[in-house]
Amino acid sequence: DAKTTQPPSMDCAEGRAANLPCNHSTISGNEYVYWYRQIHSQGPQYIIHGLKNNETNEMASLIITEDRKSSTLILPHATLRDTAVYYCIVDSGNTPLVFGKGTRLSVIA
Amino acid sequence: NAGVTQTPKFQVLKTGQSMTLQCAQDMNHEYMSWYRQDPGMGLRLIHYSVGAGITDQGEVPNGYNVSRSTTEDFPLRLLSAAPSQTSVYFCASSQAAVYEQYFGPGTRLTVT
Numbered sequence: 001d002a003k004t005t006q007p008p009s010m011d012c013a014e015g016r017a018a019n020l021p022c023n024h025s026t027i028s029g030n031e032y033v034y035w036y037r038q039i040h041s042q043g044p045q046y047i048i049h050g051l052k053n054n055e056t057n058e059m060a061s062l063i064i065t066e067d068r069k070s071s072t073l074i075l076p077h078a079t080l081r082d083t084a085v086y087y088c089i090v091d092s093g094n095t096p097l098v099f100g101k102g103t104r105l106s107v108i109a
Numbered sequence: 110n111a112g113v114t115q116t117p118k119f120q121v122l123k124t125g126q127s128m129t130l131q132c133a134q135d136m137n138h139e140y141m142s143w144y145r146q147d148p149g150m151g152l153r154l155i156h157y158s159v160g161a162g163i164t165d166q167g168e169v170p171n172g173y174n175v176s177r178s179t180t181e182d183f184p185l186r187l188l189s190a191a192p193s194q195t196s197v198y199f200c201a202s203s204q205a206a207v208y209e210q211y212f213g214p215g216t217r218l219t220v221t
Binding site: 036041044045046049095096099101 | 113140142144150151152153154157165167168197199201205209210211212213214215
Protein backbone atom coordinates (compact mmCIF):
# COMPACT_ATOMS: atom_id res chain seq x y z
CA ASP A 1 0.00 0.00 0.00
CA ALA A 2 1.28 3.46 -0.93
CA LYS A 3 2.13 5.51 2.13
CA THR A 4 2.35 8.79 0.23
CA THR A 5 0.37 10.61 -2.43
CA GLN A 6 2.04 13.04 -4.81
CA PRO A 7 0.80 14.79 -7.95
CA PRO A 8 2.21 13.05 -11.02
CA SER A 9 3.59 16.24 -12.56
CA MET A 10 4.13 19.95 -11.94
CA ASP A 11 5.57 22.90 -13.81
CA CYS A 12 7.55 25.77 -12.34
CA ALA A 13 8.99 28.90 -13.92
CA GLU A 14 12.74 29.27 -13.67
CA GLY A 15 13.75 31.49 -10.77
CA ARG A 16 10.50 30.95 -8.91
CA ALA A 17 9.97 28.77 -5.86
CA ALA A 18 8.88 25.23 -6.55
CA ASN A 19 6.50 23.85 -3.92
CA LEU A 20 6.04 20.10 -4.13
CA PRO A 21 3.24 18.67 -1.96
CA CYS A 22 3.02 15.23 -0.40
CA ASN A 23 0.20 13.64 1.56
CA HIS A 24 1.00 10.98 4.14
CA SER A 25 -2.15 10.80 6.23
CA THR A 26 -1.31 7.39 7.77
CA ILE A 27 2.18 8.34 8.98
CA SER A 28 3.20 6.83 12.31
CA GLY A 29 4.88 8.69 15.14
CA ASN A 30 8.29 7.11 14.48
CA GLU A 31 8.27 7.58 10.71
CA TYR A 32 10.41 10.14 8.94
CA VAL A 33 9.58 12.04 5.77
CA TYR A 34 12.33 11.75 3.16
CA TRP A 35 12.71 13.54 -0.16
CA TYR A 36 14.87 12.30 -3.02
CA ARG A 37 15.09 13.34 -6.62
CA GLN A 38 16.16 11.59 -9.80
CA ILE A 39 17.52 13.61 -12.67
CA HIS A 40 16.97 11.89 -16.01
CA SER A 41 18.44 8.39 -15.78
CA GLN A 42 20.88 9.02 -12.93
CA GLY A 43 20.71 7.36 -9.53
CA PRO A 44 18.40 9.07 -7.02
CA GLN A 45 19.87 11.89 -4.95
CA TYR A 46 19.03 12.59 -1.33
CA ILE A 47 17.57 16.06 -0.69
CA ILE A 48 16.33 16.31 2.87
CA HIS A 49 14.45 14.48 5.60
CA GLY A 50 12.59 15.34 8.79
CA LEU A 51 10.54 13.92 11.63
CA LYS A 52 8.44 16.70 13.13
CA ASN A 53 10.20 20.01 12.71
CA ASN A 54 10.73 21.97 9.54
CA GLU A 55 14.15 21.43 8.06
CA THR A 56 16.36 23.46 5.73
CA ASN A 57 19.62 22.73 3.99
CA GLU A 58 21.53 24.12 1.05
CA MET A 59 19.24 22.41 -1.43
CA ALA A 60 15.73 22.84 -0.09
CA SER A 61 13.34 23.36 2.78
CA LEU A 62 10.94 20.78 4.18
CA ILE A 63 7.74 21.98 5.79
CA ILE A 64 5.80 19.36 7.78
CA THR A 65 2.30 20.18 9.01
CA GLU A 66 1.66 20.07 12.73
CA ASP A 67 -0.44 16.90 12.43
CA ARG A 68 2.32 15.42 10.21
CA LYS A 69 -0.22 14.26 7.64
CA SER A 70 1.32 16.25 4.83
CA SER A 71 4.51 18.03 3.87
CA THR A 72 5.88 20.37 1.23
CA LEU A 73 9.32 20.41 -0.31
CA ILE A 74 10.38 23.91 -1.33
CA LEU A 75 13.09 24.65 -3.85
CA PRO A 76 13.49 28.39 -3.27
CA HIS A 77 14.80 29.43 -6.70
CA ALA A 78 14.22 26.68 -9.22
CA THR A 79 16.68 26.32 -12.11
CA LEU A 80 16.52 24.21 -15.25
CA ARG A 81 18.85 21.74 -13.53
CA ASP A 82 16.13 21.08 -10.94
CA THR A 83 14.00 19.37 -13.59
CA ALA A 84 13.66 15.85 -12.19
CA VAL A 85 11.33 13.33 -10.59
CA TYR A 86 10.89 14.08 -6.89
CA TYR A 87 10.06 11.27 -4.49
CA CYS A 88 8.42 11.75 -1.10
CA ILE A 89 8.94 8.71 1.13
CA VAL A 90 7.71 7.90 4.61
CA ASP A 91 9.73 5.36 6.55
CA SER A 92 10.64 4.44 10.10
CA GLY A 93 14.27 3.94 9.17
CA ASN A 94 14.28 0.25 9.99
CA THR A 95 14.39 -0.95 6.37
CA PRO A 96 15.52 0.48 3.04
CA LEU A 97 13.28 3.08 1.51
CA VAL A 98 10.36 2.13 -0.72
CA PHE A 99 9.97 4.52 -3.66
CA GLY A 100 6.65 5.43 -5.29
CA LYS A 101 6.21 7.09 -8.67
CA GLY A 102 7.00 10.60 -7.46
CA THR A 103 6.27 13.99 -9.03
CA ARG A 104 7.84 14.96 -12.33
CA LEU A 105 8.87 18.61 -11.94
CA SER A 106 9.53 20.53 -15.12
CA VAL A 107 11.28 23.88 -14.70
CA ILE A 108 10.46 26.12 -17.62
CA ALA A 109 12.65 28.96 -18.87
CA ASN B 110 35.93 8.60 -1.74
CA ALA B 111 34.58 6.95 -4.87
CA GLY B 112 31.20 6.55 -3.20
CA VAL B 113 29.05 3.76 -4.64
CA THR B 114 30.38 2.13 -7.78
CA GLN B 115 28.58 -0.31 -10.06
CA THR B 116 29.88 -2.51 -12.85
CA PRO B 117 29.17 -3.02 -15.63
CA LYS B 118 27.41 0.12 -16.85
CA PHE B 119 25.69 -1.74 -19.68
CA GLN B 120 25.02 -5.43 -20.28
CA VAL B 121 23.12 -7.48 -22.84
CA LEU B 122 22.22 -11.05 -21.96
CA LYS B 123 20.41 -13.83 -23.72
CA THR B 124 17.50 -15.53 -22.01
CA GLY B 125 18.72 -18.19 -19.63
CA GLN B 126 22.20 -16.75 -19.09
CA SER B 127 23.41 -15.88 -15.63
CA MET B 128 25.52 -12.97 -14.50
CA THR B 129 26.56 -10.93 -11.48
CA LEU B 130 26.10 -7.19 -11.11
CA GLN B 131 28.80 -5.73 -8.92
CA CYS B 132 28.32 -3.04 -6.30
CA ALA B 133 30.97 -1.61 -4.00
CA GLN B 134 31.12 1.28 -1.55
CA ASP B 135 34.08 2.82 0.26
CA MET B 136 32.20 4.73 2.96
CA ASN B 137 32.07 1.88 5.50
CA HIS B 138 28.29 1.85 5.32
CA GLU B 139 26.44 -0.97 7.00
CA TYR B 140 23.26 -0.77 4.91
CA MET B 141 23.27 -1.71 1.23
CA SER B 142 20.40 -2.40 -1.12
CA TRP B 143 19.51 -3.19 -4.72
CA TYR B 144 16.67 -1.58 -6.67
CA ARG B 145 15.40 -2.00 -10.19
CA GLN B 146 13.71 0.67 -12.24
CA ASP B 147 11.62 -0.16 -15.28
CA PRO B 148 10.91 2.52 -17.92
CA GLY B 149 8.63 5.25 -16.57
CA MET B 150 8.36 3.58 -13.19
CA GLY B 151 9.64 4.21 -9.71
CA LEU B 152 12.32 2.15 -8.01
CA ARG B 153 11.46 -1.26 -6.59
CA LEU B 154 13.51 -2.90 -3.85
CA ILE B 155 14.99 -6.29 -4.75
CA HIS B 156 17.20 -7.27 -1.79
CA TYR B 157 18.95 -5.47 1.01
CA SER B 158 21.57 -6.04 3.70
CA VAL B 159 21.96 -4.47 7.13
CA GLY B 160 25.51 -5.70 7.55
CA ALA B 161 28.05 -8.31 6.48
CA GLY B 162 26.50 -11.76 6.52
CA ILE B 163 22.91 -10.47 6.74
CA THR B 164 20.56 -10.15 3.77
CA ASP B 165 16.81 -9.93 3.34
CA GLN B 166 14.25 -9.78 0.54
CA GLY B 167 12.55 -6.67 -0.76
CA GLU B 168 9.48 -6.26 -2.95
CA VAL B 169 10.67 -8.15 -6.04
CA PRO B 170 13.31 -10.75 -5.03
CA ASN B 171 12.37 -13.59 -7.38
CA GLY B 172 15.08 -14.49 -9.87
CA TYR B 173 17.84 -12.73 -7.92
CA ASN B 174 20.33 -13.81 -5.27
CA VAL B 175 22.58 -11.72 -3.06
CA SER B 176 25.31 -12.27 -0.52
CA ARG B 177 27.24 -9.89 1.73
CA SER B 178 30.61 -11.36 2.68
CA THR B 179 32.27 -7.98 3.26
CA THR B 180 31.06 -4.52 4.30
CA GLU B 181 32.22 -3.05 1.00
CA ASP B 182 30.65 -5.38 -1.57
CA PHE B 183 27.08 -6.42 -2.30
CA PRO B 184 26.82 -8.35 -5.59
CA LEU B 185 23.48 -9.15 -7.23
CA ARG B 186 23.23 -12.43 -9.13
CA LEU B 187 20.76 -13.15 -11.87
CA LEU B 188 20.30 -16.91 -11.88
CA SER B 189 18.63 -17.41 -15.28
CA ALA B 190 17.97 -14.14 -17.08
CA ALA B 191 14.49 -13.47 -18.46
CA PRO B 192 13.27 -10.60 -20.69
CA SER B 193 11.19 -9.37 -17.72
CA GLN B 194 14.46 -8.57 -15.98
CA THR B 195 15.34 -5.94 -18.56
CA SER B 196 15.72 -2.87 -16.39
CA VAL B 197 18.10 -0.38 -14.83
CA TYR B 198 19.59 -1.63 -11.59
CA PHE B 199 20.69 0.72 -8.85
CA CYS B 200 22.74 -0.11 -5.80
CA ALA B 201 22.58 2.10 -2.71
CA SER B 202 24.30 2.33 0.66
CA SER B 203 23.78 4.24 3.88
CA GLN B 204 25.37 4.52 7.29
CA ALA B 205 22.14 3.34 8.87
CA ALA B 206 18.61 2.97 7.62
CA VAL B 207 17.52 6.38 8.92
CA TYR B 208 20.35 8.21 7.20
CA GLU B 209 20.54 9.37 3.61
CA GLN B 210 21.14 6.73 0.98
CA TYR B 211 23.86 7.12 -1.63
CA PHE B 212 23.08 5.62 -5.02
CA GLY B 213 25.39 4.29 -7.68
CA PRO B 214 25.16 5.30 -11.36
CA GLY B 215 23.20 2.21 -12.33
CA THR B 216 23.62 -0.82 -14.59
CA ARG B 217 21.46 -0.93 -17.71
CA LEU B 218 20.57 -4.54 -18.43
CA THR B 219 18.84 -5.84 -21.53
CA VAL B 220 17.74 -9.47 -21.79
CA THR B 221 16.88 -10.69 -25.28
